[in-house]
Amino acid sequence: MLIGIVGKPNAGKSTFLNAATMAGAKVADYPFTTIDPNLGKGHVQRPCACQQLKVSDNPKNSICEGGVRFAPVDLLDVAGLVPGAHEGKGMGNKFLNDLSRADVLLHVVDFSGSTNDRGEVEKPGTYDPVDDIKFLEDEIAYWLKGIIERSDWEKFARAAQMNKTPVMAAMVERLSGIGVTDAHVQQSLKTANLLDKRVHEWDDGMLLSFARELQRVSKPIIIMANKMDKDEGRKNYARISELPGYKGRVFPCSALAEYHLRVLAKNGTIDYTPGAASFKILKPDKLSEKDQAALGRIKAEIMDAYGSTGVQAGLDKAIFDVLEYIYVYPVADQNKFCDKDGRILPDVFLVKKGSRLIDVAGKIHTDLAEGFVHGVNARDKRRLGEDYEVQPDDVVRIVSAK
Ligand SMILES: Nc1nc2c(ncn2[C@@H]2O[C@H](COP(=O)(O)OP(=O)(O)OP(=O)(O)O)[C@@H](O)[C@H]2O)c(=O)[nH]1
Ligand SMILES: [Mg+2]
Structure with a gap:
């Protein structure tokens, strides 16, 4: 599964990727800093099954932090896109082709209106982010149309x-x-x-x-209203999120704030779990007065106002709400909820809502599907057939003859 990070130059795509993955992609305040795509591993999160089962887990393919399970997802940050890209403007179609593998797109928009349609810096508030939202949808649609038509459309249609x-x-x-x-x-x-x-x-x-x-279903777009740490960003968000057609479709975010928090958390200065509504300062002596003031603003203007910095929320929205994936925990022992090495709730798999148990088995290992005998719901020990539709946070044992 791949989340594509898209938007015009200078909107904050690489900052978003870095915040979500600590990948270290180059960030700068001029357009087309990124040319070749940057790939990173981020995480989605939801409450871990260890909470309900009241067990102390030992994850292998994922992370459990404070009762929240983080599962890995791939993110791709591509070159900026400008109006007319499908006709070769800016970096042209190159970045679009980089996106062919993406299942969902996070559109990072500079909501502070401080960059024009080519990504050049302007006075904050001078450019209307609504124009970005529209042109990006158009570009993706024209790109898809171009692929359908290709050079041989007439011949194709006749055949x-x-x-x-x-x-x-x-x-x-x-x-x-x-x-x-x-x-x-x-x-x-x-x-x-x-x-x-x-x-x-x-x-x-x-x-x-x-x-x-086709764009709406195969490359759905989530609009991330970025640069919420700026006054103009918040003003534009208040206006645009109430406009017909945009209500419930734009999500406030500050990639820069999230990046700062993760850096400080990584070096132990603060205690912060991605996606949380607050953080705790652990080592105040390591923070300058300026840092303290910046943290105060992040808390008051972003976290208190919108519930979080929005970066984690964007990833979760993409995977759980838009693509409708759920967590399933496979185990080898239905009583101890562990694998054959005794690790409790070792793995979590992201599977599409509505998946059958046999498909989940195949995702875990082909042998497991080929030799499938039956499954067991580890919560209530019910026997499950191959057509059983897995439910969110199911803990299942799959019995296989192979
Ligand atoms: N205030 C503020 N600035 C941000 C935020 N996110 C990114 N920026 C700034 O915006 C500028 C562009 O950031 P990048 O992450 O390089 O943007 P990009 O979209 O990857 O740009 P290209 O690679 O050129 O397409 C940098 O100066 C960032 O520091 C944010 O949330 N708030
Ligand atoms: Mg970039």
């Missing part, structure tokens, strides 16, 4: 007509390289009202509306 290839099959084949599934195509054909149209009947407008629907 589909002659061979009577259904639209569905033809499209899936054309889009499989960029992470588009049957379900995505089906859904987009339906919402774009193209289910009963043959490919050769599609005009430009139909192609574009199909591409727009």
Whole structure:
């Protein structure tokens, strides 16, 4: 699973990646600092099953901190995108191709309005972030449209007509390289009202509306209202989050604040768990007066106002709400909730809501699926069949003949 971090130059994408992963990507206040994509490992989080089961765990593939389980996810920070990228402006389509593998996009927007559409620095408040939100959706849709049309669209449409290839099959084949599934195509054909149209009947407008629907389902965008530590950022957020069409769709964040907190937590100066609404100063003597004041502002203006710095919330939203993944904990011993080495709740797997137990088994190990006998719900010791639909935070033992 891959979360793509997108946005115009200078919006704070690399800062967001660094805050979420401590990756150390280059950050600077000029456009196109990033050219080659930066990959990092971040974590999503939710309450750990150890809390309900009242056990002391010993995680292996994930982290448990204060009763919260953090599971790893991949993040990709790409070059900035400017209006007209699909026609080659700025870095052009290069970064778009870097995103083909992404399942969901976090759009980092400079909500303080202090950078223009090319990412050049302006007086805060002079640029309207709404324009960024719109152009990014357009660019992704045009990029998808370009992939569908490619150079040989006419030939493709004619062949589909002659061979009577259904639209569905033809499209899936054309889009499989960029992470588009049957379900995505089906859904987009339906919402774009193209289910009963043959490919050769599609005009430009139909192609574009199909591409727009395809963006919504295959590369859904979450809008991160970044630079909330600036007055203008908060002002714009208050205005835009109430606009029709944006209510409930923009999420406040300060990548810079999160980065500061994680650096201070890493060197032991403060106690801070990513995503938390507060932190505790452990070593006040290590903080200058300026640092103390900055921390005070982060607490009052961001954490108290919005509940957190928003970086962790963005990742969690992407994985749990938008992609609808859940946690499943496989164990070898259903009574002690441990693996064969005695580690309690060793692993957590992120699986799509609605997954069957047999699919989960396959995700863990192919042998486990091939030799599948049955499963056991470790909470109530119920026997589970292969079609059992796994539930959030299930702790399961899978019995396999292999
Ligand atoms: N005030 C404030 N500044 C931020 C925040 N996030 C990033 N910045 C600043 O914005 C500038 C650009 O940050 P980057 O992370 O390099 O932005 P980018 O989107 O990766 O830029 P490109 O790689 O050029 O596309 C730097 O000066 C950052 O310090 C934030 O939350 N608040
Ligand atoms: Mg960058």
